[in-house]
Amino acid sequence: MTPTAALDTLLTALRDGLGARHVLTDPDALAPYLTESRRLFTGSALAVLRPGSTEEVAFAVRACTQADIAVVPLGGNTGLTGAGVPQGGVVLSLERMTRLRAVDPVDATITVEAGMILQDVQDAAEAAGMMFPLSYASRGSARIGGGVSTNAGGIAVLAYGNARDLVLGLEVVLADGRVWNGLKSLRKDNAGYDLKQLFIGSEGTLGIVTAAVLKLFPRPRSTSVAFVGLVSARAALDLFVFLRARMDRDLTAFEYLPPFALEIVLRHIPGTVQPLHGAHGAYALIEVASARPDADTQAELESALGQALADGVIADATIGTSGAQNAALWRLREGVPEAQTREGASIKHDVSVPLSRLPAFLEQAGAACTAEMPGLRPCGFGHFGDGNIHFNLSQPSGMAAAEFLAEWGRFNRIVHDIVHDLGGSIAAEHGVGLIKREELARYGDPVGLDLMRRLKAALDPEDLLNPGKVIIRDDRDASTAR
C-alpha cells in the first residue's frame, strides 16, 4: 500500500470507529489545534480525533500506532511549552471526555474524565461541599487531563501541593492501545510500583490520561489576604520563613512581585489601585485560610504582620477586610502576565531554586540580564513560597518586538546557567514540551537523561506517543542538541 492509501485506510477505520464528525481533516477545522496559546509554535497534523470515551481513545491509539502514525494528546490547549503542538501524526483531543464520573464527600475524592474543564472540577467539588485546590489563570479553559499530564502547579501549591500530590488514581491508554485501570481512591497503596507517577508530568509521552481520581479538601470558612511592602527579596524570604513557622498549614499562598510588576499592573489593568503608601523594594501577597470554625485568619494575619512590622521585617502592609478586597489584592498578582503582554514583548522563564537561594537568584539573574541589554526590564514574580519564579524579561521600551525576541536563546542561557548553578530547575511548573527539550538535554544529569530514555523506550518503544516532546530520543548529546 502507498503511504497515501495507508492513510486513507486508517482515516476510514477511524471514521467508522469514532464517527465521521469526530475525525477532522479540513485545514480550517484543524487550525485551532495546531497553534498554542502564545503562538510560539505552530505544528501540522494529518487529522484531529475527538474520541468520546476511554474505549474510543484506546481504539484510536491502537489504530494509529498499528499504522505507525504518531498520536499527540491535547487537552484545553492552554499549555505554555508546546507539549500539545503536533509535528505530524494526529492530534487526539480529549475535549469530548468531560464527564464527572463520581464525587464522594466521605472519601473526599472526585473522579473525572481528562477533558473536564478545571473550573468545572472546582465547581463540582464545591457543589459536594468540598474543595479542589488546583488552580491557575487558565482554569476556565484548561482541562484536568492536561493539568495532570504536566504536573501543573499554580496558586495553591504551598498548602496543597502540585497536581501530582492531588492524584490518587489514574486511567491511562498506553502506546499499544491497552487501558491501564489505576482508578483507585486510596490514601495508602504499596501494592507494587506506583505506576500513576509515571504518567503524571510526563506530558503524554508515556501514555494518555483519560480519567483521574483526585483528592478533595474541606472548604475554607475563613480566608484573608494581605499585600505587603518590603525592602528587598531578602526581606521577603525572612517574612516567608517567619510566617511559615507562625501560620503553619494555614499559610496557603506567598506570592512575590518586584516593583516593576506592580508598576505595570497599575498602569495596564483596569480597576487596580495602589495598595500601599509609597514605593517599596519588593512586594508579597499572602493568603491565610482555614476550615476551622474558630479560625480568625484576619486576626492571625494582623497579629503576625504587626510583629513583622515591629521587627522591621516588613515596611508596610494592608489586609483585605472583605472578599471583594481580597480579590482586588489578588488581581495585583494575577494581572502581572497580562500587564507584561501590554508592556511589549517578553522572554520568559519558569524556574525554581531552593527557597534559601531565591534572593540570590533574583539578584544575580536581574543583574546579568540588564548588563547584557541595558534598558531591559526584568520581572521575576510568582510563587515565592514554592521557590518558583516566573523570571520574565520585558523588552526595552521602544525596541522592536521581533528584535528582542530573537534574543530568547541568549537570555535562556544566562538565566538557566544561574538557575543550574544554584541547584534549581529550568522547568518548574509548566513542563518541558518543545520549548525546553534542548535545555533539558543540556542541563539534565546524563544518568537521569539515560533513565528517561529507557522509560520512554520501555513504555513507547515505537516512539509514537507525543514524539519529540520532553526528551530527545536519538541520544544526541547536549553539545549538539541545539
Added chain:
Amino acid sequence: MTPTAALDTLLTALRDGLGARHVLTDPDALAPYLTESRRLFTGSALAVLRPGSTEEVAFAVRACTQADIAVVPLGGNTGLTGAGVPQGGVVLSLERMTRLRAVDPVDATITVEAGMILQDVQDAAEAAGMMFPLSYASRGSARIGGGVSTNAGGIAVLAYGNARDLVLGLEVVLADGRVWNGLKSLRKDNAGYDLKQLFIGSEGTLGIVTAAVLKLFPRPRSTSVAFVGLVSARAALDLFVFLRARMDRDLTAFEYLPPFALEIVLRHIPGTVQPLHGAHGAYALIEVASARPDADTQAELESALGQALADGVIADATIGTSGAQNAALWRLREGVPEAQTREGASIKHDVSVPLSRLPAFLEQAGAACTAEMPGLRPCGFGHFGDGNIHFNLSQPSGMAAAEFLAEWGRFNRIVHDIVHDLGGSIAAEHGVGLIKREELARYGDPVGLDLMRRLKAALDPEDLLNPGKVIIRDDRDASTAR
C-alpha cells in the same frame, strides 16, 4: 573459571575495595542479616557487604552485577514483608552510611544518608528547630533508606503524607553501578520525568537509595490527644468526617481500635489503664496539632467532641491535659502489636480501602474470618483516617500456634478477596516483599503487572537488584503463581 573461583575473585575484589572487615562471610556474622524481625523468612547469602559511602555502594554493585551475583539492599532490617531477606547473592547493608549531610531550616530540608536511623533524622530536625514527621514503632532501629524504599506510612500520614510525600530528592545507585544524583531541594521541578518516584516504594528492586533530601515542617507548639468511645466503626467514620471538616489540617491522627484491641492492651501492656467509663463498640484515638502560637488544640478538641457528644456521634471521650497524659493515650494504640504477640499467634494483613468502605470492610472481614474458624479473634486496628487497617487475627485461645499459622494462606484469601471487592489494596504501608508477591500477581491488574515487569526489565535487565521481591519476573500468571 569455576563458580567457586569466580566467587573468590569477586570476594577478593570486594575486600580490596571495601576493606576486609566490611565483607562478612562467617556464618555467625551473616546470621543476623538473614532473618527478618518476625522470623517468617530466613534467607541465605554468599556475603554481607557494608560499604561506607555512595562510591563504595556503586563499586560493590558494579563488582557483583558484573559477576552475575544478585544484590539485596538492607536497612535496619525492621521490614515486615521479607523484602530485605536474601535468597542467594549478597546482602548490601547501608548500616555504615549514617551521615547527616545537611540540614537547612530556611529551605526546610534535611539531607541524609540511607543508613541514618529514623529517630536520628527526627532528632536532627528537632535540633534545627524543625520537625520530620515520618514516624512508626520501629523508629529507633529502622533506617531512613528503608522507609523511603518501601514508601513507609506510620502515624503521621493524615497530615503529612507517606514517605513518598516527604521526599524532595534522591541519590540512587543503579543496577549497572552508575550513580543517579537527584538530590534536589526543590518544591517544584518538572524538568523531565520525576525519576525519584521510581525508586520510592520499589523496595530496592529498581535501584539502591543511598541518600535523600527530605521535607521538614514547623514544630507543633500545641498538641492534644483524645481517646473516644463509639458505638461502632460506622460511628467512627461519621466522627472522622466531622473532625476532618472541623479541624482541617490541624487533625494529625485518627487511629482506630476495636474493643478486643483495648482489652488485650490493658491485659498485657504494663502501666496502661482503662481510659473511659464502661465499654464501647469501637474506639478512636485523635490527635490535633498546630505550630500557630494562638492555637489551643485542647479547646478545639473539647469543643468539637462536645458537639459530637451532643449529636450522638460519640458515646464518651477523654482528652489528655498534659504531655504525659497524651503519651499514655498513645500507648493504648501503640501497644496493640505487642499485646497481640503476647496473646498468642496472629495472622496479619496490612490493607487499605476507600474511607467510606472502612465499616463495611471491618464488618465483612470480621464475620467471614470468625465464620471460618470459631473462636478466632479479629483485631482490625490502625490508621483509620488513611483508610489503612492492620487486620490481624489472633488465634483461638488454647489452639497450638503452629496449627493456627498453617492457615495463613487461607485467611489471606478470605481477607484479600474482601479488600479487592471493596476497591482496596492488599499492601497498604508495609509493601509486598516476599510475603505478598503471589498475592500481588493474583489481585494486580494484568496491564499494571505487565508495566511493572517492563520497568523492572528497563532498569535492571539482568534481574540482579533484590530479585524475586515485589514482582515475579517470569510471567507466570496468577493462576499458577501460588
